[in-house]
Amino acid sequence: MKIELVRIKNEIVVFLLTTFVITFSMGILMFWVYKHLDKDIMSSFGLVQMLYPALVAIILIIIHKKDNIHRTLSNFLKIYIVLCILSIVVLIGGVFIFPKYVSKVLNILVYIFSVILFSLIVNNKDNCFERINMVFQKNFKKVLILCLAFIGIQFLISIINGAFYGNFIESIKKSISILGFLPFNVLLSILISFVIFFGEELGWRGYLQPRLQILFGKRFGVIVLGIIWGIWHLPLCFMFYSPKTPVYCVIFHIFYCMFIGIFFGFAYMKTGNLWSVIIIHLINNSMALTSNNLSGIVFTPKSLVLNIIICGVVFLPFIFTKEYNGENLEKILLH
Template structure:
């Protein structure tokens, strides 16, 4: 028991350390070049940063338990590592040599690798993708219901933000328009870009969350994950999301990631299906980018407090749901122990 706890602690420490080293090293590169390239190229840093959590988790899993991983899953992991390496090379060389083509090349890679990975997962030979929770049909009804709940939450947030910013009608109309195209964009996103969202969700929910929950329990484990995930956004807060008010942006992300992490944690525990959190994350990013509330935000203390309050109101109650009250067990980490 004690030996296993030490093993899990070491895995957590290694995951956080390697993930942050990669992220902040690339963030330093972004710091030196972001004033000299256009905003689209800066967004490409954010796109590639999504890969790092899963890249870290995949490397650690191959290193720690290669003999216990099916060769088809190893093949998928290797494909993912190749995607990450190619994307980082494109990003690092492209900022000076071909900045106008970075986005096109990256999205081409993401599309090609997403389709290839989707094919592998769809075949799911030897049921090997169960180990990482990537089984399309698993608990499909719960996945569908929880995604609908999240869409409702996004609409509530749009209404509350409308009151805060004084553009209620505009926000509601914009949200309705986004929802009209959501089914098509969601299906397209799952097919040609899910690998980006796998990058975050496998790292945070699939790898780190169950380990934290084994050590600290269901509630505290998810709550601890939130600030770690929020701090991980630091380079983007300073150079993309809110260059004029980066500290406020970072504070917001710490709270936001903690609050939405409670819901995502619930979704993952309820379904045992990583596709569910990938889809929720995809919906979240689609709604944020479509509403124009993603980049170059200027925070004031009042806006910061109100946004944190809105997120707390809509997401915090989920910590009191039945799933979080169930007794935690080592089965939470069954895929990885």
């Protein structure tokens, strides 16, 4: 058992060091040319950053288990690595060579590779994608219920915010409008852009979460993960999410990722299906993007505290559910 814990600690350290070195190195590079970049390129920087956690996790999985991976799954993982390399090359080179087309080229890459990888998952020969907990049919009803629950929670958050800022009716109308387009956006995005959400969720929930929970326990492990996940957003806070109030943005993301990470962790343990958190993450970003609440946000002390409190109130209770009791993590631990 002691040897096993040492191995897990080493895996965590290597994963975090590699993920943060890649993320912050790219962040520093982008920061040098930040003043010369338009909003589309900064959005592309965020898109590519979402790929890094899974890239690192996949490399570690291949290194440790290269002789014990089904051929179809191996091809899937290798194709994903190719996507990451091409995306990084396009982002770095495009900023200096073809800045006007960086966003379009990256989106095309994501569309093409998402469709290719999606087709491999759908075929799922010999049920090999169970290895990374990506089987559509697995606990499908639970996945659907949790996705609907998350939409309801986000709707509630929007209404509460509207009530505090005196635009209650407007918030309801805007939220209903967003919900009207959401099913189409989600279904289309699952096919043509799921890979960018897979990028975060395989890394954070699939690889890191169960390892942190083995070390720290289910509850504290997911809280530690949320803090790490929030800090990881630092480059985006300074250059995309809130360049005018980046410190407040980082503080908000640490708390937001900690609280929403509790729900994500709950969903992943409840279903044992990575699709649950991929789709929930997709819904989260889709609703934020549709409401223009993803970039250029200006935080005030009041809005910062208010949003932290609201997120804590709606998401924190999930840490007291039965999924956070017990020690069995085998069904979600990626080897």
